[in-house]
Amino acid sequence: MLPAGSRLTRSDxxxxxxxxxxxxxxxxxxxxxxxxxxxxxxxxxxxAGLVVSKAVGGAVVRHRVARRLRHLLASRMTGLPAGARVVVRALPPAATATSAELGIDLDAGLRGALRKVPGGVR
Structure with a gap:
């Protein structure tokens, strides 16, 4: 679970x-x-924050995907630089993915985003 101080909460x-x-x-x-x-x-x-829209599925499916992503993201927060802000936006195929598949995609997505950060943060 992400601690309260580690969550993005405001829409801005x-x-x-x-x-x-x-x-x-x-x-x-x-x-x-x-x-x-x-x-x-x-x-x-x-x-960090999550966006899991209705396109992913019904309420039960969305909450399951969000729980899995929160759990996976919590263990990866220590590897991010100070001041990092992360938003993970789930796409419809996340509804049928296992936790392991979501973890692989999350790791690859974080690596890809870190590679593109201005200033060469890696």
Missing amino acids: EFASVIRRGSRGGRHRMVVHLQIMGPSTDADAGPR
């Missing part, structure tokens, strides 16, 4: 990461990553 935070961050796309999800600059609250640890 989500919008900023999606619009200004780098993106790593996979078959089951898209990972958006933004590293906050030194003038912002970059000293804080990484924060």
Whole structure:
């Protein structure tokens, strides 16, 4: 589970990461990553949020996908740079994916997004 201090909660935070961050796309999800600059609250640890729309499935399916992604993301937060903001947007194929498949896509998406971050953060 993601601790409260590690969650993105405001819609403007989500919008900023999606619009200004780098993106790593996979078959089951898209990972958006933004590293906050030194003038912002970059000293804080990484924060993350999920977007699981109705296109993924009904409420039960969406909540199952969100639980799996939260669990997978929580274990990967320590590997992200300070000030990182991550939004994981689940795509419809995530509904039928196993946790292992979601984990592989999440790792690949994070690697892809980190590779594209301006300033050479890797």
